[in-house]
Amino acid sequence: MANIRLIRRRIRSIQSTAKITRAMEMIAASKMRRAQQNVLAGRPYAEKIRQVLAHLAAQPGAAVHPLLERREVSNIQVIHITPDRGLCGGLNTNMNRSTASFILEQVAPTVLITVGKKGRDYMTRYGRQVQAEFTAIGDQPSLMDTLPISRIVIDDYSNGSVDAVYLAYPRFVNTMIQRPVLDQLLPVQPATIERPGEIEYIYEPSSKAVLAELLPRFVEMEVYHAVLESIASEQSARMVAMRNATENANEMVQDLTLAYNKARQEMITKELLDITGGAEALA
Template sequence: MANLRAIRLRIRGVKNIAKITRAMEMIAASKMRKAQDRGLAGRPYSEKITAVIAALSALTAGKGGDPLLAQRPVKKIALLQITPDRGLSGGLVGNINRAALNFAVEHRETPLQMVVVGKKGLDAMRRAQRNIVAEFTGLGDKPGLYDTLPISRIIMDDFKSGVVDEVYVAYTQFVSTMVQKPVIIKLLPVEPAEIPPTQNVEYIFEPDAAAVLGSLLPRYVEMKIYHLILESIASEQSARMVAMRSATQNANELIGELTLEYNKARQESITAELLDIVGGVAALA
């Protein structure tokens, strides 16, 4: 009887867990659609401004460009790591933290400072005793551009002042609902693009190409970081929805197994009681 009571309590507990994971799956699905729309909507703009900046950099090469284009001997680098504030998102947090730590190991001969966005990355980098110069948490699921401007300012100020000579960003690229890929890209300095002869069209810039480039570069860095944060949020919500769906399915399977075990134990208990009754009747006869 005690065994039956324990199985009943366990079934009840697993059912409660399944209800919670199902609710979290539905919430993540709702947030995922909005995050995907925001991330995908900004992708064309991000790609276009990247192409424009690269082309302008090529046109102004060798003319004393903007400080954000300065190519210097690499004595110190910075890594901006973008992670979620919360867990329960499958292997997403572990993958991006592992990619950032591997990057640090690969560049162990060069001093590395980190700017960390998100509690999960912050906790991991603190445990690894990395040099964290700035931390940002609590951006939420729907940050605006103004919410991310302090991150961009720190990155640009450190690069302009020569504190760091290169800046990289570690984020989770949204590929599809089922696939989120940890990626590390170089943000600064912006490297001029090779313009094919077929696309080498003469444009007139007012006041000149260098002035336009100088005005666009800070906006480019701000929008690039903002877009990468949106990509990471879309990846987080997608990974959480998939993880909660898997947890719900596993809970339902476990409930089925426990129910079968309960029925078997109950049947054995009933059979034992019947045998006791039959034995007692036979003894009395």
């Protein structure tokens, strides 16, 4: 009897867990749609601004902007973007390991700007130098929410505190795939012009002024877009993880229900045998 009560209690507990994971899956699916739309909407802008920067940098007599300047790498800065919460499969682990491996491969000292609690906790636990941390950005951040990150990066590179800046974030490929990527943010690398001889644009007031105004905006947009990619990856990974958890819980309930029915049938059979044996003894 005690075994039957224990099985029944476990079935109820797992069913409650399955309801929670199912609800979390539905919430993540709803947030993922919005995040996915934001990511896909921002990609064409990022590609076009790279092309414009390439044309500006190729203009005759264009001055070298501080954000385009290349120098010997003595200090490296990495913007490490991860979610604030867990329950999203191996997303956090893969992202943290990818960035940690990159840091170990570098000869120059590396400092980190962490965005998200999971990345901050991991890097702090393993003794990495964290220059700044940003948490609780939310599921629908605006460009203003990420401007402080961009400002730190631009100022540090402009005054020579760091010589290269990298952006580490999980890139949203599709619902099932979120790929850790690490792109160089500074110095800015303009896109390659397919036909260099056909530079027909006229910039007002001058190409130098437009370049000086556009480069900081480009860095700000890249950081903001990386945060959006991370949010879309987080929600899609959480949706898949909660779906798998719900399916596993339902399988466990089926197995426990079968074990419960078997134990109950054995108990009933045993009671019938006891009754039959007692009746024969009295006869």
